Amino acid sequence: MIDEAVQSLLGGFVTSVRSVAAVEAVWLHGSLALGDYQLGRSDLDVIAVVSSPAPAAVADVHRELISKDPLADKLHCSYMLTSQLAELSAPHPTFAQGRYFERPVTPVTRRELVIGNRTLHGPAPAELLPAVSDDELFAFIRRDLRDFWLPAAQKREPWYHDIWVDLGLLTTARAHVTLATGDLITKRAAFDVLPRLGAPADVVEDIRRRRYGPDEVKTGPWWRHTRAGLARRFVRTAIPALLS
Structure with missing residues (x-):
């Protein structure tokens, strides 16, 4: 509602x-x-x-x-x-x-x-x-992962921002499900998929708190730096596995 x-x-x-x-x-x-x-x-x-x-x-x-x-x-x-x-x-x-x-x-x-x-x-x-056919849907998702997210994971600066961490991990999880089953899932449902893909637990929980927690979460400089490295490493590893 x-x-x-x-x-x-x-x-x-x-x-x-x-x-x-x-x-x-x-x-x-x-x-x-x-x-x-x-x-x-x-x-x-x-x-x-x-x-x-x-x-x-x-x-x-x-x-x-x-x-x-x-x-x-x-x-x-x-x-x-x-x-x-x-x-x-x-x-x-x-x-x-x-x-x-x-x-x-x-x-x-x-x-x-x-x-x-x-x-x-x-x-x-x-x-x-x-x-939209499944072939058209799958082809778009593969291009998006290969041509946008994988090159983005080679850069450092964007991953210091919450939105890149959130979308990088959640998009990867949602793409995994769609390419495997043809289904579209919500961002909330993607949290159940991320552990199976080897996503860093601390980063997953950080995203969950900021998106669904009752209070605003402020990210300190040490965690922002650590989180950026963990998120990039996950995306660089997970996407080639999905595309293969």
Whole structure:
């Protein structure tokens, strides 16, 4: 069940964006769709389907919402043209992390949309979005691991940041399950997988406390340095094993 504050924000977003763009449908994906949303910690991941190119005014909608509600800073939305729904590599205008840019809607996101089936406006995802095959899903995950995460694990600086540690380990665990079974699992479920992959227990617990613990966790410099090395070493080892 979605928190009342989130429902209010999403309702206001749908109303506002429909006033400036030709919106056919609005869908949720990510933690909101899969039941793993954490208020104030998780992103609000949204897809808007538009029948004509989204105008620059949609960025103004996001910025106005952020000025009124800090929670809106985590509301990220890609605007997909109906004519490009079948094109996996097509870039779509996206507002996320306070920026307006273009990026594709990945096969993982497309599969999440259909599985989660959370519609805020218009037809459901399965009615408009062409199905993603397992081969397309697996190929994307393998490319993401090989071309993004494995090179990233060769660098030092990013791994001093919480987000890289979190996503590096959780993405690896989720990829393991999807490549083995075809299923998509939540970040929370990934914690049960990480020990089987040999993830360092202290780092796994650190991620769990920060994502799901009741209190904010502050990371000291010694642990941040130690954690960075452990996380990088795990990713450098686990990904080649998955790809083999």
